[in-house]
Amino acid sequence: MLNVNETLYLEPQSQIYKGTYQATVTNIADSTFSITMPFEKGKVILLSVGTMLKIPLPEKNISFISEIVQRSFVPVPTLVLTLPAQLADKKAAKKAKFISVTSGKGGVGKTSFTINLGIALSRLGYKTFIIDADLGTANVDVLLNLHAKYNINHIINREKDILDIIIEGPGGINLVPGGSGLQNLAELDEWQFNRLINSFQTLEDYADIILIDTGAGLSKNVTNFILDSDEVIVVTTPEPHAITDAYAIIKVMDEQDNTLRPKLVLNRVESPEEAKKVSDKMITVTERFLTIRLESLGYILDDSNVLKAIKRMRPFILAEPSCPAAQCIKNIALKLVRPEETPQIEVRKNFLHRMKELFHR
Numbered sequence: 529m530l531n532v533n534e535t536l537y538l539e540p541q542s543q544i545y546k547g548t549y550q551a552t553v554t555n556i557a558d559s560t561f562s563i564t565m566p567f568e569k570g571k572v573i574l575l576s577v578g579t580m581l582k583i584p585l586p587e588k589n590i591s592f593i594s595e596i597v598q599r600s601f602v603p604v605p606t607l608v609l610t611l612p613a614q615l616a617d618k619k620a621a622k623k624a625k626f627i628s629v630t631s632g633k634g635g636v637g638k639t640s641f642t643i644n645l646g647i648a649l650s651r652l653g654y655k656t657f658i659i660d661a662d663l664g665t666a667n668v669d670v671l672l673n674l675h676a677k678y679n680i681n682h683i684i685n686r687e688k689d690i691l692d693i694i695i696e697g698p699g700g701i702n703l704v705p706g707g708s709g710l711q712n713l714a715e716l717d718e719w720q721f722n723r724l725i726n727s728f729q730t731l732e733d734y735a736d737i738i739l740i741d742t743g744a745g746l747s748k749n750v751t752n753f754i755l756d757s758d759e760v761i762v763v764t765t766p767e768p769h770a771i772t773d774a775y776a777i778i779k780v781m782d783e784q785d786n787t788l789r790p791k792l793v794l795n796r797v798e799s800p801e802e803a804k805k806v807s808d809k810m811i812t813v814t815e816r817f818l819t820i821r822l823e824s825l826g827y828i829l830d831d832s833n834v835l836k837a838i839k840r841m842r843p844f845i846l847a848e849p850s851c852p853a854a855q856c857i858k859n860i861a862l863k864l865v866r867p868e869e870t871p872q873i874e875v876r877k878n879f880l881h882r883m884k885e886l887f888h889r
């Protein structure tokens with residue numbers, strides 16, 4: 529998408545340099561690119577490392593935000609900038625998969641699902657990171673009894689790099705803690721949000737799968753996370769309110785990018801039959817009224833072990849590895865990474881049920 533020798537117009541987020549400056553692309557690497565340092569009236573514009581730049585590409589009808597990560601003056605004054613993933617050469621294989629976990633309604637079990645799915649994926653041999661991006665009420669570290677010293681807010685405020693704030697969680701997961709109650713994701717400005725996204729991209733070198741607990745609802749930044757990720761998982765319970773809200777968030781996705789293929793997880797179901805009934809219905813309604821295609825990723829049974837484990841601050845998949853909810857999570861993890869190995873579980877309706885249906889036709 530970017531070419532060597534291309535002319536770019538830089539708009540720095542800087543108190544001193546407020547204009548638009550011209551520069552030329554000199555080199556493009558996997559996750560960075562270099563430009564000539566801009567000049568004005570014969571003087572070099574001394575933009576410092578850490579400065580964010582907005583760079584419009586009018587011909588491509590987009591603009592992107594990049595951060596200066598290095599400056600050098602020999603042989604010629606050069607700046608090295610982060611290369612956003614959407615501009616990276618497709619050949620530079622994407623190293624990690626970003627999966628957003630979201631829901632319409634709060635309290636449906638996203639965080640508990642994300643933590644336990646992360647551990648299941650890590651057990652399957654995938655290096656898994658969890659980003660607690662539910663900045664309003666971030667609590668993954670608390671649920672895991674980890675005491676995070678630094679969190680996402682330190683990235684936003686430029687006090688720490690993402691690699692400095694990661695902590696090791698149980699079962700082989702790595703956690704990027706969110707800062708509880710400090711700054712709402714929805715309130716971040718464009719610069720802060722892009723700074724966060726750029727720092728998340730750094731994780732690509734270390735992770736196979738990055739799960740993002742986005743929090744519930746339809747704020748602009750949550751939608752942006754969803755649109756930026758490789759996959760989206762929508763969690764809902766079979767409760768009517770939760771379904772209506774899940775449908776609303778799917779509708780927003782449809783309006784933004786109807787090529788997305790969100791995956792549905794039904795949590796707290798009584799039986800596989802209930803899960804199938806509800807997810808079939810949601811898939812049918814989506815097919816009928818929207819362009820986006822919804823897929824079922826599985827279900828998690830309502831299980832008292834979940835709350836018991838939360839109270840003990842242990843993920844249920846570690847505290848009770850063979851409990852019904854843990855089995856369900858393992859199935860979901862397998863289906864997510866090796867769909868070919870998980871045959872669709874056919875729910876056989878019992879004889880009486882089928883007869884009843886016959887008579888109701």
Ligand SMILES: Nc1ncnc2c1ncn2[C@@H]1O[C@H](COP(=O)(O)OP(=O)(O)OP(=O)(O)O)[C@@H](O)[C@H]1O
Nearest residue numbers: 634635636637638639640744796829830831834835
């Ligand atoms: N499969 C399950 N069986 C029984 N209880 C469950 C199950 N999944 C979640 N819960 C219960 O739901 C509660 C909320 O879960 P969790 O905090 O993961 O939801 P959330 O969607 O992340 O909430 P929020 O929107 O507030 O972030 C948990 O405390 C737990 O008691």
Ligand SMILES: [Mg+2]
Nearest residue numbers: 638639662743
């Ligand atoms: Mg949560």
